[in-house]
């Protein structure tokens with residue numbers, strides 16, 4: 001049976017992670033964050049980072065780009081604001097509490113939407129992906145780093161069994177890559193342009209989607 005995740009429960013989990021987040025999840029995701037930033041910077045311009053958390057990725061962006069960071073957890077964002085002030089990160093446009101499933105931006109507002117290790121924490125991932133597609137400009141990209149579940153075999157069974165525990169900690173262990181391909185199949189304006197395995201152990205992936213230049217939904 002699927003384990004239900006609620007936005008408030010996830011926000012509560014990350015409020016508890018905030019004091020130790022960088023220590024626990026800093027090094028383990030470093031290479032993935034670098035890969036996502038490099039992919040975004042190939043496009044360049046105005047970026048939205050969803051689930052920016054403690055702002056751990058913010059110093060890694062080139063100052064030529066601007067970054068708007070949003071997250072559901074105020075305690076995580078308090079750390080991000082402190083990081084912006086301490087390091088003088090003037091390329092950070094703003095840091096705001098916002099739900100990935102309800103982005104408070106007009107359509108086509110950003111050149112790139114980046115979501116690092118966030119989608120599996122969101123209760124309705126497809127709703128968040130629709131929001132990313134709405135706010136990214138035609139020709140722009142959605143760059144995601146994500147856990148990908150094994151679907152079958154022993155690892156798949158363990159990931160499924162762990163779900164009641166990990167969902168309380170704020171993320172899913174069970175997450176099939178088909179959720180991304182099935183979502184993209186519902187969107188004539190979105191193309192999956194890359195999937196690349198990331199460390200640790202290749203259990204994570206960098207996923208890139210491109211939004212069509214012309215609106216192919218209008219005949």
Ligand SMILES: C[S@@+](CC[C@H](N)C(=O)[O-])C[C@H]1O[C@@H](n2cnc3c(N)ncnc32)[C@H](O)[C@@H]1O
Nearest residue numbers: 014051053071072073076099100116117118121
């Ligand atoms: C695993 S952390 C990743 C943080 C950061 N991106 C990184 O690379 O370490 C997941 C982040 O997603 C945020 N998050 C979870 N659900 C969210 C939602 N519905 N809307 C916005 N942010 C959300 C959490 O608060 C947390 O900061």
